[in-house]
Amino acid sequence: MxxxxxxxxxxxxxxxxxxxxxxxxxxxxxxxxxxxxxxxxxxxxxxxxxxxxxxSSDFAVDVAENWQSEYLQFFLYILLTIWLIQLGSPESKHPREVGLESDEQQSLGRHAGPSSPHWARVGGWRTVLFSWSLSLTMFGLFLFSWFAQSVAGHSSYNSEQLGQLEDPVGYGEYVASADFWNRTLQNWQSEFLAIGSMAVFSVYLRQRGSPESKPVGAAHATTEKTG
The missing domain is CATH 1.20.5 (Single alpha-helices involved in coiled-coils or other helix-helix interfaces)
Structure with a gap:
C-alpha cells in the first residue's frame, strides 16, 4: 500500500x-x-x-453562530460524561468508572507505557495540562467562535439599524440584546437536544459496525461497549 x-x-x-x-x-x-x-x-x-x-458580517454571523454552538456542545459533553452516566449507552462510561479515574486507569506517570505521549509520563503541570487539553481546546474554540459571532452580529445588527434610519448600538448593548440571545439560544437548544437524544436512543437502537453503537446483539443494559 x-x-x-x-x-x-x-x-x-x-x-x-x-x-x-x-x-x-x-x-x-x-x-x-x-x-x-x-x-x-x-x-x-x-x-x-x-x-x-x-x-460580509451577515455571512460571518450565520457561520460563527453555528460553530460556537457545536464547540459548546462537545465541551460540555466531554466534561459531563466524566461524572454523569446513561446506563446502557455506548456514549457513557460504566457506573463504577464515574469520575476522573486513577492514574493507573489513565496510564499516567509511572503507569504510562512506552508508547504513551511524553506529557502523560513526565508528571507535574504538563501532565495536568495534557489531561485536560481536549476540553480546554474545545472551550477555547467555543469562546473564539462566540466572540466572532458577537462581533459579526453587532456589525450586521447596526447595518440594519442604519438602514432603518435608527441609531446604532454599542457592543455591550448588543451582546445583552434579545437579537443576540435569540440567535445564540436557538442553536444551543438544538445541539443539546441532539446529543441527549443520541445518548438515549443508543441504549435501545443499534447500527451494525458503528463504534457509536453497541453490538446488535448486546443487551440494552450493556454500557460502554461499542460494536
Missing part, C-alpha cells in the same frame, strides 16, 4: 467530514447570497456580489 492510499485510509473520517463541511459551507454561501439578494430586491436596494456577501 503506497503512502497516499495509507494516509487516505487512516484519515478517512476526518477527511470525509472535512469534505462534507466544505461542500456544506459552499452551499450555505451560495444559498445565503441568493436569499440576501432576494431580500435586497424586495426592498428595491442594489444587489451585492458573491464576494461581497461571503466577506
Amino acid at each position: 503506497n503512502l497516499v492510499r495509507r494516509y487516505l485510509l487512516h484519515n478517512g473520517l476526518s477527511l470525509g467530514f472535512g469534505l462534507i463541511f466544505l461542500l456544506a459551507l459552499i452551499g450555505q454561501a451560495i444559498a445565503g447570497h441568493a436569499d440576501f439578494n432576494n431580500r435586497l430586491a424586495a426592498e428595491s436596494a442594489p444587489q451585492i456580489s458573491f464576494t461581497d456577501y461571503v466577506t
